[in-house]
Amino acid sequence: MTLRTSPEVGGMGHSIKRKEDPRFIRGKGTYVDDVVLPGMLYLDIVRSPHAHAKIVKIDSAKAMAVPGVLAVITGQDLAKYNLHWMPTLMSDTQMVLPVEKVMYQAQEVAAVLATSRYAAADGAAVVEVEYDPLPAVVDPHKALEPGAPVLRTDKKDKKDNHIWHWEWGDRAATDRAFAEADVTVKEQIYIPRIHVASIETCGCIAHFDKVDGKLTVWMTTQAPHAIRTVFALVAGHVGLAEHKIRIISPDIGGGFGGKVPVYPGYVIAVAASVLTGKPVKWIEDRMENLQADSFARDYHITAELAAKKDGTLTALRIKTLADHGYTDAAANPSKFPAGLFHVCTGSYDLKAAHVEVDGVYTNKPPGGIAYRCSFRVTEAVHTIERMVDIMAHQLGQDPAEFRMKNFIRPEQFPYKSALGWEYDSGNYGGALQKAMDGVGYAELRREQAEKRKRGELMGIGISSFTEIVGAGPSKHFDILGLKMFDSCEIRIHPTGKAIARFGTKSQGQGHETTYAQILAEELGIPAADIQVEEGDTDTAPYGLGTYASRSTPVAGAAAAVASRKIIDKGRKIAAHLLEVAPEDLVYEPGKFSVKGSPNRSKTIQDVAFAAYTNHPQGMEAGLEAVSYYDPPNLTYPFGSYICVVDIDKGTGEVKVRRFLAIDDCGNIINPMIVQGQVHGGLTMGLAPALFEEISYDEFGNVQGGSFIDYLVPTAVETPKWETGHTVTPSPHHPLGAKGVGESATVGAPAAIANAVVDALWHLGVRHVDIPITPPKVWKLLREKGVTE
Numbered sequence: 001m002t003l004r005t006s007p008e009v010g011g012m013g014h015s016i017k018r019k020e021d022p023r024f025i026r027g028k029g030t031y032v033d034d035v036v037l038p039g040m041l042y043l044d045i046v047r048s049p050h051a052h053a054k055i056v057k058i059d060s061a062k063a064m065a066v067p068g069v070l071a072v073i074t075g076q077d078l079a080k081y082n083l084h085w086m087p088t089l090m091s092d093t094q095m096v097l098p099v100e101k102v103m104y105q106a107q108e109v110a111a112v113l114a115t116s117r118y119a120a121a122d123g124a125a126v127v128e129v130e131y132d133p134l135p136a137v138v139d140p141h142k143a144l145e146p147g148a149p150v151l152r153t154d155k156k157d158k159k160d161n162h163i164w165h166w167e168w169g170d171r172a173a174t175d176r177a178f179a180e181a182d183v184t185v186k187e188q189i190y191i192p193r194i195h196v197a198s199i200e201t202c203g204c205i206a207h208f209d210k211v212d213g214k215l216t217v218w219m220t221t222q223a224p225h226a227i228r229t230v231f232a233l234v235a236g237h238v239g240l241a242e243h244k245i246r247i248i249s250p251d252i253g254g255g256f257g258g259k260v261p262v263y264p265g266y267v268i269a270v271a272a273s274v275l276t277g278k279p280v281k282w283i284e285d286r287m288e289n290l291q292a293d294s295f296a297r298d299y300h301i302t303a304e305l306a307a308k309k310d311g312t313l314t315a316l317r318i319k320t321l322a323d324h325g326y327t328d329a330a331a332n333p334s335k336f337p338a339g340l341f342h343v344c345t346g347s348y349d350l351k352a353a354h355v356e357v358d359g360v361y362t363n364k365p366p367g368g369i370a371y372r373c374s375f376r377v378t379e380a381v382h383t384i385e386r387m388v389d390i391m392a393h394q395l396g397q398d399p400a401e402f403r404m405k406n407f408i409r410p411e412q413f414p415y416k417s418a419l420g421w422e423y424d425s426g427n428y429g430g431a432l433q434k435a436m437d438g439v440g441y442a443e444l445r446r447e448q449a450e451k452r453k454r455g456e457l458m459g460i461g462i463s464s465f466t467e468i469v470g471a472g473p474s475k476h477f478d479i480l481g482l483k484m485f486d487s488c489e490i491r492i493h494p495t496g497k498a499i500a501r502f503g504t505k506s507q508g509q510g511h512e513t514t515y516a517q518i519l520a521e522e523l524g525i526p527a528a529d530i531q532v533e534e535g536d537t538d539t540a541p542y543g544l545g546t547y548a549s550r551s552t553p554v555a556g557a558a559a560a561v562a563s564r565k566i567i568d569k570g571r572k573i574a575a576h577l578l579e580v581a582p583e584d585l586v587y588e589p590g591k592f593s594v595k596g597s598p599n600r601s602k603t604i605q606d607v608a609f610a611a612y613t614n615h616p617q618g619m620e621a622g623l624e625a626v627s628y629y630d631p632p633n634l635t636y637p638f639g640s641y642i643c644v645v646d647i648d649k650g651t652g653e654v655k656v657r658r659f660l661a662i663d664d665c666g667n668i669i670n671p672m673i674v675q676g677q678v679h680g681g682l683t684m685g686l687a688p689a690l691f692e693e694i695s696y697d698e699f700g701n702v703q704g705g706s707f708i709d710y711l712v713p714t715a716v717e718t719p720k721w722e723t724g725h726t727v728t729p730s731p732h733h734p735l736g737a738k739g740v741g742e743s744a745t746v747g748a749p750a751a752i753a754n755a756v757v758d759a760l761w762h763l764g765v766r767h768v769d770i771p772i773t774p775p776k777v778w779k780l781l782r783e784k785g786v787t788e
């Protein structure tokens with residue numbers, strides 16, 4: 001059998017090479033798409049051309065006549081097992097396959113099971129579905145108007161398209177501050193729908209073994225344990241108990257938030273495998289991935305900011321419509337339907353704030369998951385950074401000075417924000433100053449002034465963002481009731497080598513390296529002697545997975561805590577070997593020695609051997625520890641980014657000439673990995689700022705559903721990133737580390753947008769929505785009377 005890489009469209013061609021890779025073991029693939037099992041069957045999915053339509057009839061006859069096609073699975077088939085609907089991570093419901101109607105274009109309508117991928121696709125092409133189109137609701141504002149068609153007719157009592165209202169902060173105090181303000185600014189900001197576009201699309205191989213009654217699923221998931229529990233809860237009634245489910249998440253080719261939810265394809269593959277007793281493979285192609293998987297953002301924001309005459313900020317007021325598509329499938333902590341959006345006061349010492357968000361149903365794919373963003377933080381950062389910039393310009397003040405004046409000062413930490421967060425540590429002025437020195441800010445401003453005289457358009461944009469990552473303290477954070485702790489389990493073998501397993505799951509962040517480094521530092525065992533494993537629910541300790549940059553803040557802390565448990569036991573064993581009291585020993589990584597006689601010592605390897613060969617009587621043998629770490633607080637990484645753009649008056653093209661990012665993620669475990677995370681993150685910040693958007697026409701037809709018009713930046717569009725850092729340790733994390741995986745994506749778009757507006761402010765431009773494409777800028781310039 002030939003290996004097919006996922007997308008006919010994507011055409012990565014890499015699996016061919018991987019066949020020669022010695023790591024590739026048949027049946028135990030490196031990537032999900034590499035897993036090949038004997039007798040494997042394949043799924044392909046029939047998708048709706050309509051955004052909203054009744055399903056009148058599904059005719060499978062022609063598909064069943066295609067050689068190799070074994071079955072056409074419809075919603076009616078799943079309904080017999082009550083598997084046609086499933087819960088979303090936000091306790092809403094979503095269809096696995098529809099019985100009555102479809103709710104967005106490219107929604108799954110039926111699935112074809114066949115003996116080859118080709119036969120499945122040929123079968124799917126000839127399944128005949130008769131639809132009765134219904135009016136599509138595309139604009140979330142219109143969705144709330146009286147008389148708008150009610151979309152969720154499956155919900156008996158639902159009379160409108162409003163999902164929830166959520167608000168936070170002191171409304172009265174905020175209104176008062178606005179009434180008393182000398183200056184206020186107000187802006188409509190739209191943060192468009194975007195998609196993560198990871199290298200590998202989503203997919204799985206589900207294998208139900210009829211002999212031992214066990215289901216194994218190789219799956220592109222960022223949260224294998226949570227998925228196992230969800231599967232057990234959803235399919236318990238058809239006999240899938242949690243101990244009979246094994247989720248394996250191998251290399252998944254990037255996650256970026258898009259591989260947190262459960263997609264219908266997974267469930268159909270599981271159902272098909274349980275029914276046939278054969279392994280069933282489902283891998284999306286690129287267009288399916290872009291058109292039907294959960295999306296990010298889609299926030300329609302009205303923001304207002306108030307200040308005194310001298311430029312002291314006083315209050316922030318935000319109202320938002322959140323377009324969730326046809327179901328609220330956000331991967332947010334239960335308590336927070338708008339995620340951590342209320343970190344929107346950002347890096348500024350604002351005394352009053354109030355934020356409201358309303359979730360709305362429309363005929364679009366479900367959402368909103370994050371896109372390299374800790375639960376709506378990008379939306380929050382974009383809003384506050386744009387608003388602060390508008391205020392600075394409005395007051396005629398330099399945006400850097402203006403920020404310096406309004407930052408939360410270092411001595412104010414731990415700082416309680418007006419919206420209730422306790423920021424652990426920060427030095428915002430330090431990071432901005434370093435960025436200004438690094439780019440030569442004063443000189444750039446001089447250059448800009450000269451160029452402006454000549455009519456050239458150059459802009460300098462700043463983003464001084466505060467992130468919030470590491471969910472989370474279990475008293476506030478859970479997903480579907482599962483508390484958001486994370487875990488590390490360490491076993492030291494008799495010869496002093498170790499295996500450590502984690503509840504998180506790397507998607508390319510290099511956990512194998514950085515976790516081994518943490519353990520090596522704590523235990524004094526060389527990193528090369530430590531095997532790090534994640535992603536197999538049969539072996540790894542329970543954890544909530546990798547998203548929201550929580551691995552270092554939570555599982556990284558668990559690694560330190562579990563290591564310290566090992567050292568505590570090791571100390572007792574060493575004391576026994578050296579015939580002294582445990583208190584008489586001093587520990588340095590890898591070595592216990594007697595106080596005052598450094599020559600009398602035992603290494604961690606001596607201790608490990610003794611733990612299995614000569615442990616003290618009365619003590620349990622072995623040297624193992626596990627930590628389920630519940631962080632006392634989130635971590636608040638931050639940074640200051642400065643972007644310099646030149647705008648081509650003829651074409652409207654925005655050229656990023658320079659971009660300097662100063663990040664602060666507390667103590668750094670691995671500088672190279674952190675730099676890599678920042679580089680990748682910046683490119684994923686550039687993408688929505690200048691290129692990426694998924695939009696819909698009035699009928700709900702997706703625009704941007706393929707790489708022809710969903711513009712992912714390549715090396716050609718990506719500028720040379722300049723990076724640097726400051727170090728402000730987290731006071732509550734055992735290693736003083738904060739997360740960093742999303743900082744750059746969160747911080748970058750506002751710096752770019754601010755730079756563009758900075759270049760155009762003198763023409764009367766106050767705001768431009770991202771993506772800031774050449775046609776958008778070209779049109780704006782013509783409106784303002786600028787010609788070439």
Ligand code: MCN
Pocket residue numbers: 253254255256257371372373507508509510511514515546547548549550551552553665666667668669670671673674677680737738739740741742
């Ligand atoms: N790190 C470090 N020192 C610190 C903080 C982090 O050395 N002070 C290292 C960590 O040890 C880890 C990496 O940097 O190896 C990222 O750590 P962390 O910030 O804890 O984030 P996570 O590991 O939890 O990764 C999640 C984050 C998210 S949510 C998205 S989205 C994203 C991102 O990581 N998806 C990615 N970066 C990605 N990078 C790749 N290659 N692929 C993805 O899918």
Ligand code: CUM
Pocket residue numbers: 222255256257258370371372373374375546547548549742
């Ligand atoms: Cu926010 S995207 Mo990441 O959390 O997987």
